[in-house]
Amino acid sequence: MPKVQVSVIVPVYNVDRFLRQCIDSVVGQSLQAIEIIAINDASTDTSGAILSEFSVSDNRVKVINLEVNGGVSTARNIGVETAVGDYIIFLDGDDFWTNGGMLQDLYDRCEEEQLDLIEFGIYRPASESEQPPRSSGQSKFVFLQQEINWTVSYNICAKLIARELLQTNQIRFDADLVVGEDALFSLQLYCHAERLAIYDRIYYFYRTHPQSVNSLGWNRNKLFCTVRWFELGIEAVKRHLPLGQRKHVLQSIANERLKKLLHRLGPVALDVLDEHALSDYVECWSRCLAAIDHEFMSSEFMNHEFMNRELMNYESVERDLLLGADAGLIRPLLDAVRRNDVRAFQAFFESAVYGQGRIHNPGVVTLTQEQGVTVAQSILLSNSESILCNFGGGVFVTLPRVKAHQLASQLHANRQPTITLRFKL
Secondary structure (H helix, E strand, O other), X not given: OOOOOEEEEEEEOOOHHHHHHXXXXXXXXXXXXXXXXXXXXXXXXXXXXXXXXXXXXXXOEEEXXXXXXXXXXXXXXXXXXXXXOOEEEEOOOOOEEOOOOHHHHHHHHHHHHOOOEEEEEEEOOOOOOOOXXXXXXXXXXXXOOOOOOOOOOOOHHHEEEEHHHHHHHOOOOOOOOOOOHHHHHHHHHHHHOOEEEEEEEEXXXXXXXXXXXXXXXXXXXXXXXXXXXXXXXXXXXXXXOOHHHHHHHHHHHXXXXXXXXXXXXXXXXXXXXXXXXXXXXXXXXXXHHHHHHHHHHOHHHHOOOOOOHHHHOHHHHHHXXXXXXXXXXXXHHHHHHHOOOHHHHHHHHHOHHHHHHHHOOOOEEEEEHHHHHHHHHHHHOOOOOEEEEEEEOOEEEEEEHHHHHHHHHHHHHOOOOEEXXXXXX
């Protein structure tokens, strides 16, 4: 049997409208030494029949039919256990790849540079007719066990991963998480990998539709998973990362989670959870902040040679967990969470101060054409992994570099008097 260079893992559940385009984008790859492991997660539409057709016409397509729906994490884990390729890549059944030379390109780069994983760009257009913006094709190399300041990219489908990395460290998806499973998996990859390349090339078309998982509404389980993966992530960082790297990584995770709590998860929790569940939810967040506070204030951490003297008092630690333009707004929320004070938590989100503060951090921004060009130019001046986009009037949104540059291209191309942008805060 010829050597399998890349195993493509495709979880499938009721996506027959999109599945042919998805699998076609894989079987048409110029890299031939691949296997396509499609896990039919008890679909009730014609997805199973479509996969059967592909398996008959191409012996590289291996179909695993599950009798009971187990969710995307279970399906992916089955794929990982089945895979025999040198590298593994994930593709959701309702998405597709935009370039037939993608796998060959990624595989060659991994082999040449002896990478543990390589990240590439994802395109989330408003419609399939939109063309992805140009990308530079440049690569940035990160030696994860040596560099202190690195930030986790959470999207698991934007990575080609050495299978040995997953097997040696037994990295798997947490099937109990319905939200955040990608983020936790990605964080574990970063904690164990040594050589990473960030490749500025857009290869993945991410389709959002009413039936997609990310389009479905909030419920109790989803809300608790948003903080549960945070708690598990803190444990993973403390367990696997050397001391000198923990500060930056914990700050990065905490800032991302707290920003979501401030702008989205907190108000949703008040709408979705009853009094008892809300108390449990706040307690989970309180445990997370307590774990980070304990780590930052430990004598071992304070005395470490990497630590800056500015961290020798609690106020500076507190400032590290405040979020730039959100600092004044979020402080009462942090206080409520640290005290595990449910009433204060609820009062914060119902307060006039929070309502007024939200005006400066909206999910919708309208710019004139001239303002849009100015914003685009400021974005393109930065090539950092995360770019703070300043829309004026106290409105700031931090985006990954690829998304920020996509936004800049969109703003430059706009010919209307105004343009309205919507962000998932």
